[in-house]
Amino acid sequence: MSTMRDIDERTNLASNSMFELLLFRLGEAPGTNRRELFGINVFKVREILVMPEITAMVNMPSTVMGVANIRGQMITVINLPKVVGCNPTKGLGILLVTEFARTTQAFAVEEVNEIVRLEWKHVLSAESSGGGLVTSIARLDGNAENTRLAQVLDVEQILRDVMPNDHSSEVDEAQVGAVKLPPGTVVLAADDSAVARMMIEQGLKAMGVPYVMTKTGKEAWDMLETMTAKAQAEGKTIQDKVSVVLTDLEMPVMDGFTLTRNIKQDGRFKGIPVIIHSSLTGSANEGHVKSVGADAYIAKFVAEELGNTIRSVLARR
Structure with missing residues (x-):
């Protein structure tokens, strides 16, 4: 749970058009041996855990590993590498528990790297390049010529694809x-x-x-x-x-x-x-x-x- 100091610090970041991005890897990208960086806003992450025991559930989508009992709450665990098509050669060792649009879910990832602070001006839209499950590309080193890049995932799209019944868009x-x-x-x-x-x-x-x-x-x-x-x-x-x-x-x-x-x-x-x-x-x-x-x-x-x-x-x- 965030302390008031954490909240104040992130509010100050927002006032300076900055935010924090948690970087992680999902394994080798399709058709390559490269292990690309992905990112999610720290504000969406409730906690980061070493992979707990997961109970497989019947009739679940192939991208859902099952549920984990985390602090008394049954949370659905999504195999994020499988969703994006990566091959986690090091296994799935980390669980990201996230709070997103009134729901709590967990994403299994290969590893977590670091948290970086970025200015929003260094985050560019990926839509024109056919981003699909990616909303934007973050330039982690700013305007540096050989800056590292991280793909910021469209969690809304992922949840809708993986669990469409839970994220219906029908309007009465x-x-x-x-x-x-x-x-x-x-x-x-x-x-x-x-x-x-x-x-x-x-x-x-x-x-x-x-x-x-x-x-x-x-x-x-x-x-x-x-x-x-x-x-x-x-x-x-x-x-x-x-x-x-x-x-x-x-x-x-x-x-x-x-x-x-x-x-x-x-x-x-x-x-x-x-x-x-x-x-x-x-x-x-x-x-x-x-x-x-x-x-x-x-x-x-x-x-x-x-x-x-x-x-x-x-x-x-």
């Missing part, structure tokens, strides 16, 4: 209910995960909400600037174009903390509420996001809760 339109935005306005949304964007879009469509979807905080910020210029040319303000900004936290190039802070510190965007919609769940992280001035925080992904949160911030606008 009757339960969600309609959300009315001020006429002519949209929700500006940002998320780097393709599966998360799909789920957000399904939810907003069920609410009857018009939206503009972007893939990073930087893309959302650029879109906000473009829409502001267009509004001014029409003799309007950006408040006539955008009613709510909905942003993830972990995104390459510019993260959600920086995007929120930029919006809240810019007088042009006064009165536009920002909702942080993140898989980084828990009270510590909720307190963390308030430090950058967000109007609301919601854990992924329940469309009904998202709709209620949008209604709530619009009522206060």
